[in-house]
Structure formats: structure tokens, C-alpha cells
Amino acid sequence: MRCLRYGWAAPCTAVGICLASPAFLFGARMRAVDGVAEIALSARAEAGWLRKLPFVAITFGHVVIGATRADLERLRLHEHEHVRQYERWGAPFLLAYPLESLWQMLRGRRAYLDNRFEVQARAKEVHL
Secondary structure, rough: OHHHHHHHHHHHHHHHHHHHHHHHHHHHHEEEEEOOOEEEEEOOOHHHHHHHHOOOOOOOOOEEEEEEEEEHHHHHHHHHHHHHHHHHHOOHHHHHHHHHHHHHHHHOOOOOOOOHHHHHHOEEEEEE
């Protein structure tokens, strides 16, 4: 069953690999956590260019790209829920997510915070 989930999400994982690959030329580091490739773009949180990114972490299939390793650790439960969403939806998730944001905006709601995929991922977070 695990092979099917990886295969179903593989096109999205390929997108993540392609997007993250150039970062390795500039010092990005990867480690596997529970079958997910977590890629930290920088070891230093104070790297100025990181503040210009429109995200702290983003998921594509079984690839999570985060600004730093600390960000990846802090957001692991949230981002790994997105991995499970990719496993359920497969490649159509690449369209379903932005369409859900558009739907929320058309309803006068917040595109990111009210996106049901984000609501579901936030529900998996542990607040200490």
C-alpha cells in the first residue's frame, strides 16, 4: 500500500525535487524523516534572503522544503499532513489546493487561513 501512495504522489514529488535541486548548489541540506525528504534551504535562520520567501515551509508530494532545519522540525506535523493530502489526492492536489483558496476568496474568506487543506494541517499541529 505504501508503494501505491508514493506512486500516486510521485508527479508532485518530482515537482518538489526539481524546485529544490538548485538549492543544493548553495548549501541546502536534506534528510529523510518518516519517508519524507525534508530539505532545509539554509542552516542559518538569519540568512537575509530567507525573509523574502513567501513561505517558511512548502510541501510537494513527499518533499518538504523549509527555510531552515529548525523550521522543518517546528512545522513537521503540519507539513507531513500535507504529505498525506498528496497521498490521497495525487497530482490533482496541485490544482485542488489553489482552487480551494480561490473558493475561499470568492466567499469573502481568507485564501490561506480558511483553505480547508490548511485547516486540516493546522489541526495536526501540537501547541505546547
